[in-house]
Amino acid sequence: MNAKRVSAVAGVIYAAQKVRSTATGIATALEAAGLLQSPESAAELVVLRGQGARLEQHLDTAIAGFNASAMRIAELEAQHAAVLALHRKHTDSEHCHADDETWPCNTRTALGRPAPEPSSPWERAVAGLNALVDADVIFHVEPDGHISAPFSDEHIEWDLKAKRWVLTHDGDDDSYEAAADRYLATPYTDDNPRPIPDTEHLAVVAARWNSLYPVGTPVTAYPGCRPEDDPKDERLVTRTRSAASVLGGHTAVVWVEGHGACIKLTHVDARPGGAA
Structure with missing residues (x-):
C-alpha cells in the first residue's frame, strides 16, 4: 500500500466533505488532483510536466538570444549606414569624399550597395548636413549662407558667377578678393539677390x-x-x-x-x- 497516496486521497475527500460535496463532487475533486489515475499515468504526467518546464526554459533562452541578435543587427546596420554616409562621391569630382579614391572607392564596392538616394532636393540637402554631423564636424551657418567650421580650412560658399554652392579652402586662389570681385561684379536681379558679405x-x-x-x-x-x-x-x-x-x-x-x-x-x- 502506498501510504502517501492514501493520505493524499483522504485529504481530498475530507476537504470535499467539509463543503458538503456529493459523491460526484468528491470524485471530481479526486480527478482534479490526479488521484484517480493509474500509477503509470501519474508517473507519465510527472515526466510530461518536467519536459514542459524544460521547454519553457529553452524558449526563454531562445527569446533572449533573438533579442540580443536583433540589437546586434541594428548596431551593424547603423555602422553600415555611417560608413556609407562617409564614403560618398564628391559633388564636383569622380572621387570618394572620405579617402579620395576614384569613385566608387574600395570601401563602397566592398559594402556592395549604394546609399539610398533621398527623394527630394531638400532631403538631399539635409543628408549633406547630416554627413558633417556624422563625421563630428562642428560647423555654423552664417547669415549669407556661408558654412564653415572653426577647426577646418574647408568652407562652403555661394559662387555668384557659377550660381552654385562650392567647396573652398583657406589656401585656394579663390580668396576674399576674388569673392569680393564676384560680389560687386554681379548685378542684382530678382532671381539673383546678393547675399550679405x-x-x-x-x-x-x-x-x-x-x-x-x-x-x-x-x-x-x-x-x-x-x-x-x-x-x-x-x-x-x-x-x-x-x-x-x-x-x-x-x-x-x-x-x-x-x-x-x-x-x-x-x-x-x-x-x-x-x-x-
Whole structure:
C-alpha cells in the first residue's frame, strides 16, 4: 500500500466533505488532483510536466538570444549606414569624399550597395548636413549662407558667377578678393539677390567697389528696404558722391547724391554707363 497516496486521497475527500460535496463532487475533486489515475499515468504526467518546464526554459533562452541578435543587427546596420554616409562621391569630382579614391572607392564596392538616394532636393540637402554631423564636424551657418567650421580650412560658399554652392579652402586662389570681385561684379536681379558679405570681406568689398566704381558712378540705391523685401520702399536713381568705406567696423557703405546719410553697399546697385 502506498501510504502517501492514501493520505493524499483522504485529504481530498475530507476537504470535499467539509463543503458538503456529493459523491460526484468528491470524485471530481479526486480527478482534479490526479488521484484517480493509474500509477503509470501519474508517473507519465510527472515526466510530461518536467519536459514542459524544460521547454519553457529553452524558449526563454531562445527569446533572449533573438533579442540580443536583433540589437546586434541594428548596431551593424547603423555602422553600415555611417560608413556609407562617409564614403560618398564628391559633388564636383569622380572621387570618394572620405579617402579620395576614384569613385566608387574600395570601401563602397566592398559594402556592395549604394546609399539610398533621398527623394527630394531638400532631403538631399539635409543628408549633406547630416554627413558633417556624422563625421563630428562642428560647423555654423552664417547669415549669407556661408558654412564653415572653426577647426577646418574647408568652407562652403555661394559662387555668384557659377550660381552654385562650392567647396573652398583657406589656401585656394579663390580668396576674399576674388569673392569680393564676384560680389560687386554681379548685378542684382530678382532671381539673383546678393547675399550679405561675411564681416571679414567688408574691407576688401569696399576696396573692390572703389576700384570698380569711382566716385560719380550711376547707381540705384535703396535707403530703406531692398525691393525684394518691400517693392514700395524708397528707390533712388542717382550717383555716388564718396568712396566706399567700412562704417564702425561692421558695415560697408557709400554716400550718394540726394541723400544725407550713408547707404549699405548691399542696398546699392551700380549702373555703369547709365544716366543718373
